[in-house]
Amino acid sequence: MSKEKAPVTPAVRMLRQEGVAFTEHLYPYVEKGGTANAARQLGVEEHEIVKTLVMEDDRHNPLIVLMHGDLQVSTRELARAVGVKTVAPCTPEAARERSGYPVGGTSPFGTRHPLPVYVEETILELPLIFINGGHRGFQVRLDPKELVRVLKATPVRVGIAPAARR
Numbered sequence: 001m002s003k004e005k006a007p008v009t010p011a012v013r014m015l016r017q018e019g020v021a022f023t024e025h026l027y028p029y030v031e032k033g034g035t036a037n038a039a040r041q042l043g044v045e046e047h048e049i050v051k052t053l054v055m056e057d058d059r060h061n062p063l064i065v066l067m068h069g070d071l072q073v074s075t076r077e078l079a080r081a082v083g084v085k086t087v088a089p090c091t092p093e094a095a096r097e098r099s100g101y102p103v104g105g106t107s108p109f110g111t112r113h114p115l116p117v118y119v120e121e122t123i124l125e126l127p128l129i130f131i132n133g134g135h136r137g138f139q140v141r142l143d144p145k146e147l148v149r150v151l152k153a154t155p156v157r158v159g160i161a162p163a164a165r166r
Contacts, residue, residue, distance in 0.1 A: 009134030010100065010110030015142070018150045022142040025130065029104065029137030035069025038139060042130060046070040049139070050123055050131040052106045054095035054115070057084040062098045064108050066119040066131070066147060071159035078118065081156040107134040108151055119147050121155035 027041035100112030
């Protein structure tokens with residue numbers, strides 16, 4: 001069986017340009033499988049998978065928030081931390097236009113337009129994280145401190161446990 005080659009995405013180009021040490025990890029993408037599928041396929045805890053969410057404030061200014069795969073974002077707390085009235089997820093079309101990536105393949109690295117990035121502060125406590133490499137079914141593993149160095153990500157405390165699934 002031949003080994004599939006990892007894509008060279010804008011995210012990968014940026015990581016290389018910035019001298020970030022990272023490893024590439026391909027896995028079978030499942031539509032709407034989310035971070036649970038990525039964690040299962042990669043054999044890691046969902047907490048180590050970081051999702052990239054494109055949101056917008058009440059003035060339609062876009063921003064990115066990075067969150068543990070097993071947590072949700074408190075938009076109320078995020079709005080408070082950012083200093084705006086409200087924050088809500090962008091539509092998939094708006095997220096793609098602003099980031100340059102499709103939903104399920106969004107990376108905070110190498111976005112089409114520079115966007116402010118906020119990172120759940122507890123992510124920075126992990127030794128290594130998996131984060132989307134700019135393609136569906138493709139994660140990169142790196143030191144989370146690189147999020148602050150390369151993206152100038154602002155730490156925030158906005159993670160909440162998801163509501164119980166019925």
